[in-house]
Amino acid sequence: MPTWTALTHTLCRDAAEALAELGEDLTPEPVGSGVFEIEDGSDRWEVGLYFDEAPDEVALALIAMSQGADPFVISELPEVDWVAHVKRELSPVEAGRFFVHGSHDAEQVPEGAEALLIEAAMAFGTGHHSTTKGCLLALDRLVDAGWQPSRIVDVGCGTAVLAMAAARVFPVTVLAGDIDPQAVDVAQANVIANGLGGRVECVEAVGFDHPLIEGAAPFDLVFANILKQPLIDLVPDMARYVAPDGRAILSGILTTQADEVTAAYAAGGLKLERRDDYGEWSTLVVTRGA
Numbered sequence: 001m002p003t004w005t006a007l008t009h010t011l012c013r014d015a016a017e018a019l020a021e022l023g024e025d026l027t028p029e030p031v032g033s034g035v036f037e038i039e040d041g042s043d044r045w046e047v048g049l050y051f052d053e054a055p056d057e058v059a060l061a062l063i064a065m066s067q068g069a070d071p072f073v074i075s076e077l078p079e080v081d082w083v084a085h086v087k088r089e090l091s092p093v094e095a096g097r098f099f100v101h102g103s104h105d106a107e108q109v110p111e112g113a114e115a116l117l118i119e120a121a122m123a124f125g126t127g128h129h130s131t132t133k134g135c136l137l138a139l140d141r142l143v144d145a146g147w148q149p150s151r152i153v154d155v156g157c158g159t160a161v162l163a164m165a166a167a168r169v170f171p172v173t174v175l176a177g178d179i180d181p182q183a184v185d186v187a188q189a190n191v192i193a194n195g196l197g198g199r200v201e202c203v204e205a206v207g208f209d210h211p212l213i214e215g216a217a218p219f220d221l222v223f224a225n226i227l228k229q230p231l232i233d234l235v236p237d238m239a240r241y242v243a244p245d246g247r248a249i250l251s252g253i254l255t256t257q258a259d260e261v262t263a264a265y266a267a268g269g270l271k272l273e274r275r276d277d278y279g280e281w282s283t284l285v286v287t288r289g290a
Contacts, residue, residue, distance in 0.1 A: 004051040006030075006072040008064050009044050013037070015067040016045035022063040023049045026056060037227055095133045096140025098165055114168045117194050118159055131225050131251040134276055134283030135162050138249045141274075142221075142285075143169050149220030151243065153177065153213055155234070156226040160187035160200060162249075166221065167199040175213055177205030208237050218243035225251040231261055235268035242270065244290045251283040258282035 006023075010016045013035070020033045032050040037043075047069065049055070060072040092101040092108055099113040109115045139162070150172055154163035157176035167174045176191075178184050187202040203210050207230075208217065220243050224231060231250055242248055248270060253261050255277050262272050262284060270286040277283075 002052075003077045004053070004055055004074060005077060006049040006051070006055055006060055006074045008047050008069045008072045009038070010047065010067060010069045011044060013045055015069065016047050019047045019063060019067045019069055020049070022066070023047070023060075026059050026063075028053050028055060030055070037229070093133060095136035097143070097169070098136045098140060100136075100161065114165065116161055116164055116168070118161060118190060130278040130281040131253075131283065132161060134278050134281065135223060135225050135249050135251050136165055137276070138274070138283055138285050139165055139169070142247070147247075149246070151216055151219045152221045152223075153208070153216070153219050153241075154223040155205075155207055156224060156230070157187050157202065158183055158225070159190050160202060161190070162223040162225065163187075163200045163202075164191060164194050164196055166223070167196050173198070174200045175216060176200055176202045177207075177210055177213055178202075179204070179206050207234055208241050214241075217241040218246065220246045222246070222248040224248060227252045228254070228257040228261055232264045235264050235270075238265070238270055238286075239268040239288070242288045244288060246288050247273065248286050248288075249283065250286065251281065253282045253284065255280055255282050258284060262286075 010019060016035045020035050023030055023033055028051055030049040031052050034048045036046045038046055055074060057074060064072055092099060097114050098116060099109050100116045100118060101109060103117060149170060152166050152172060152174045154160065154174065154176040157163055157178045160176045163174045163176035176187055178187065181204050184202050184204045191197060191200045191202060203212055205213055208214060218241055222242055224234060238248055250261065258275060265286045270288050272284060273287045274285040275282060
């Protein structure tokens with residue numbers, strides 16, 4: 001069955017979310033929608049509506065105008081087996097001691113590697129994106145340095161690849177939270193598939209806002225691989241929930257945004273320990289003073 005996409009851009013998040021909500025009332029009704037910040041430092045937002053039949057172009061034009069958005073660009077997509085496509089395109093990723101792979105590459109796991117299985121159908125956040133790989137490399141360096149955190153949380157965990165990596169190298173139970181209930185389901189499935197049931201606990205949470213997470217604080221190690229503005233919004237909670245001498249590994253940040261994020265965390269009492277750039281993306285390790 002073919003799929004139609006309708007994409008547009010707005011200048012603020014509120015307009016983007018309002019536009020996605022208006023799209024749900026269209027006929028034919030979209031089978032899905034999404035609102036995404038464009039990660040180029042422009043503070044623009046993309047709205048995507050997805051249909052299984054041709055959408056009403058006039059209705060789309062009217063709702064775009066109502067929110068001051070660009071006209072929708074409508075495309076018909078060919079039928080593609082995306083899981084098979086991803087399996088062909090995604091090669092295993094090595095990040096220090098960690099080896100992220102799909103089941104189709106299980107025979108390639110190097111001896112002694114900490115293998116993390118993420119199937120192609122659950123590919124977002126597998127380690128193929130530079131932000132996730134940067135976080136894994138930062139974790140790898142902390143392990144090499146002999147650091148031993150006892151309380152760990154992955155905020156905005158996605159597929160929980162970072163939480164699982166921490167559970168593989170530290171003898172503690174790691175918490176993993178995400179705002180999206182579907183992401184939490186995916187994360188839990190990945191935990192089971194990697195034999196880490198009981199070692200990683202996945203919950204639906206906005207940042208640190210969950211009784212299980214709040215009850216386990218303060219944390220010696222926090223992962224937050226999200227986006228610039230959510231990271232900045234988390235500064236007060238980071239200052240509260242990161243333990244003295246604790247660390248936070250931050251990513252989802254363009255290199256052009258790294259200084260702004262670093263300054264926001266420094267103002268909140270978390271100083272930069274290390275910055276690494278991977279292409280256009282940065283990974284930051286910040287520490288809270290004793």
